Structure formats: structure tokens, C-alpha cells
Amino acid sequence: MDAKAIKRRFGVIGVSPALDRAVTVASQVAPTDLSVLVLGESGVGKEIMPRVVHQFSKRKHGSFIAVNCGAIPEGTIDSELFGHEKGAFTGATESRKGYFEEANGGTIFLDEVAELPMTTQVRLLRVLETGEFIRVGSSRVQKTDVRVVAATNVDFASAINKGQFREDLYYRLSQVPIEMPSLRDRPQDIHLLFRKFTTDFSEKYQMPPLSLSLDAVEVLQNYPWPGNIRQLKNTTEQMSILEKSRSIDADKLLGYLPESHRSRLPVQNQEQDASTLNEREILYKVLFDMRQEMQDLKKLVLEVMKDGQISEDQAELVRRVFSASETPQKRLPSGRDESEESMAASNRSEWQVTPWNSDEGARANALDSASMTTQEVEEVEEVLSLQDSEKELIRRALSKHRNKRKYAALELGISERTLYRKIKEYGLK
Numbered sequence: 001m002d003a004k005a006i007k008r009r010f011g012v013i014g015v016s017p018a019l020d021r022a023v024t025v026a027s028q029v030a031p032t033d034l035s036v037l038v039l040g041e042s043g044v045g046k047e048i049m050p051r052v053v054h055q056f057s058k059r060k061h062g063s064f065i066a067v068n069c070g071a072i073p074e075g076t077i078d079s080e081l082f083g084h085e086k087g088a089f090t091g092a093t094e095s096r097k098g099y100f101e102e103a104n105g106g107t108i109f110l111d112e113v114a115e116l117p118m119t120t121q122v123r124l125l126r127v128l129e130t131g132e133f134i135r136v137g138s139s140r141v142q143k144t145d146v147r148v149v150a151a152t153n154v155d156f157a158s159a160i161n162k163g164q165f166r167e168d169l170y171y172r173l174s175q176v177p178i179e180m181p182s183l184r185d186r187p188q189d190i191h192l193l194f195r196k197f198t199t200d201f202s203e204k205y206q207m208p209p210l211s212l213s214l215d216a217v218e219v220l221q222n223y224p225w226p227g228n229i230r231q232l233k234n235t236t237e238q239m240s241i242l243e244k245s246r247s248i249d250a251d252k253l254l255g256y257l258p259e260s261h262r263s264r265l266p267v268q269n270q271e272q273d274a275s276t277l278n279e280r281e282i283l284y285k286v287l288f289d290m291r292q293e294m295q296d297l298k299k300l301v302l303e304v305m306k307d308g309q310i311s312e313d314q315a316e317l318v319r320r321v322f323s324a325s326e327t328p329q330k331r332l333p334s335g336r337d338e339s340e341e342s343m344a345a346s347n348r349s350e351w352q353v354t355p356w357n358s359d360e361g362a363r364a365n366a367l368d369s370a371s372m373t374t375q376e377v378e379e380v381e382e383v384l385s386l387q388d389s390e391k392e393l394i395r396r397a398l399s400k401h402r403n404k405r406k407y408a409a410l411e412l413g414i415s416e417r418t419l420y421r422k423i424k425e426y427g428l429k
Helices: 003-010 017-029 048-055 077-082 118-130 156-161 167-173 187-205 214-222 228-242 250-254 259-264 279-307 312-326 338-350 360-383 386-400 405-412 416-426
Strands: 036-039 064-068 107-111 132-134 141-143 147-152 176-179
Touching (some): 003 048, 017 048, 017 176, 036 048, 048 064, 048 107, 048 147, 118 132, 118 167, 156 167, 187 214, 214 250, 214 405, 250 416, 279 386, 386 405, 405 416
Parallel strands (some): 036 147, 064 107, 107 147
Antiparallel strands (some): 132 141
16 A cells, blocks of 8 residues: 555645655554654654554554553553552552553554653563563563554653663664654645644534635744644644634734744745844844944044035035934934935035135134034934834845845844734834
8 A cells, every 4th residue: 555545544644755755664564573663753643653553564453552651650650561460569459461461462552662761661671572571569471462663752862872761672662763754844734734624623613714825824834833733733723713814814823823933934045144133132233333323423523623624525424414413213224215315405505615714703603513513413322213223124124035024034133923013013015
């Protein structure tokens, strides 16, 4: 049976080659008695592979028992797996079979196998190698014929180095490893899974299914989904309950995605500096740049006072700063806007290249005027609008990336959700 038919039989959604590879390996190893180790992050659907192995094996008519090793207390896990005799410990009022005894002739699935205590790992290794086990409180060796399939999201190399997992047990469990891909490694499957979840939920609770806009689909596929399929399902069900409108755009979708992982969204055709600035640091950088510009202008004014003449370029620069001091909201980090350009055209005639007045009274008046303008330049640093600076930065970032808000947010070092909010706040298009 090919991978497509197997996926249809077990309800596996996806067309990713990595997923097809995992399903194919499971079906190929199923007819043997080799131990299988399913690896993958939490929430990727590792529990499907043991069922595929069991159903395509000669043990399919035997028992299939799934055990969550991380959910059983350390003091009782030996009893749960291998059974115990009456009186073996306090509360053991009668003998009890363990999972390995109950699953004789079938398959046992050990989920979160890396959570097993070291003493239990020794017992498990003996079962895998010889098929023998001893009940807790007994001295009689018993035999069992069980196929073991294990799964974990733990990095075994790290666990072995830390002494948390036996290396010989690892090699015994991983005779055939199966790697389940994470959701971010199969972006072509994310929208398919979303549609599956929203359709199932709508049928269960008698409500219309959700639909995504094109920009929402792009966000859905680019988000890293640290919780994988489990997180995607939970997010879909939340939106199905809380959203009155059944059409979901990017703004609504981002409201359900934690911001802590949005910085991991991939960027195409763009190199991002490793030291990406956050929103506050960008504003600080703008202010420091403005401060440097004002200091340069002060020096220019002092040079004019000393040299006794002013060039046309110098006059234009001084005029722009004077204009900004009167209407600070017009002075943006990027330079002049359209209203300032028109002001320059109307007032340029007032500034001509003329020699400094030799009259002492006129010279004194000019010095007083320059001193006053220097004070005005100092005031500009205090009255410049942070909102206008931020608005201009956002406008330029959007223009640079052709209104691609995802890339503009990364350029600014802020989250997409914050960018969407500020676009609405400043009325940007």
C-alpha cells in the first residue's frame, strides 16, 4: 500500500515529502519485529506511527497498549509495566498483571520513553533483549512476546551525555528510527490542516467553517508553530468560537498568535542585521541623530557669525531649521515634506548672498539675532514630535518594501501586530 492510501486510512493530512517518507518507513518496518523509535517535536503527531506499524504487522489481531511514561509516578511505574505480587508494597492487596504481560502477542507503545527512571530502563532493556521480566515482589522470571514502539521529543545525545538515559537502551530501541517533521518544515500542509480542523469543528457544533484571506494564509504558513499541529488545532478552535465573522484576515489571525515567536518569521530577499533594533531603540537612535544634526547646525551659525558672510546653501539650511522650530511637526528625520518644500519656494527670496554689514550697529543686531536663533535651535531638540518621527519611519519602511507589512515590521524591529496597530493609529495606507 502506498503512502497516499495509508494516510487516507489513518486520517493523516499532508502532502509533504518528509511526511510521506515517515509513513512509508512505518509501513515497511511493520511486518518485522524490529523495535521502532519515533522522533519529533511535541505536537507533531508521533502517536500515528505506532498504529500504522501495528496495523500492518502480523500482530494486528493482538493487543495494542499505549503507555505515557511521563504520566506515571516513578514509584509505581515498575508495577504498571511489569506487574506486582500481592503484598509487594503497601496497598498491593492482590496480584496484578503489567502492560508487558497484558500485551503479550501484540504491540506496546511507550510514549515519552526518555522520562523513564534509570532503574526502569534496566528492566526494559532486559525485556527487549530476552523477552523476560520479573513482577515487583516476585522472584519468578516470566516471558512475553511484545513488539515495542517508543516515541520521544528529547534529544537523546544530550540525555545520554547527562547520564539521564542509557546508551545501550537507546540503540536497542532505535533499530529503525522514524523522524516526524515539524509543522514549520511542511508549510504546504498548514492550510490543509487548518481547513480540516475548522470543518470538523463546524460539523460538531453546527456552525459555518472559517475561511482565510490571502494575507492570513501567508501569515499562517510563515508562522513557526512551536506547538506544531496541537497548537494549530487549538488556535483554529479558538477562532471558531470567538470570531463572529467567518472570514479571517491577517489582523485577526495575528491576535491569536503569541508575539514571542513572530521574530522567527522567514524573510525573503532581505538580509537582516543580527542586532535587530526594537521599537524603543529605534526611537533613541532617531533622537541621537537629530541631536547630532542640531549640534552641527550650531557650529554653522557660529561660523557665520565669525566669518561675516553667509552662502546660499548655509542660508537654506538655517531657514529650514527656523521653520522647524516654529512648526516642529513638519520637521521629520527623513528631511523636508511637501509643505516645507512649498515654504522654501515662497521664502527663498528672503535669503540672498550678501556681504556682512560693516556698520557696527547692524553687526550687533545680527549677533543678537544669531544668538536668539541659536537658542531656538536648542529648543527644537525638546519639541520634536516622537509620533511624527515614528510615523515617518513606518511610512518609509512600508514604501521600501512595497507595503509588505511583514517585511516592514522586520525592518523596524517590531512585531507585525504592533505595526498593524500603528498603521491604523496614524491612518497610513
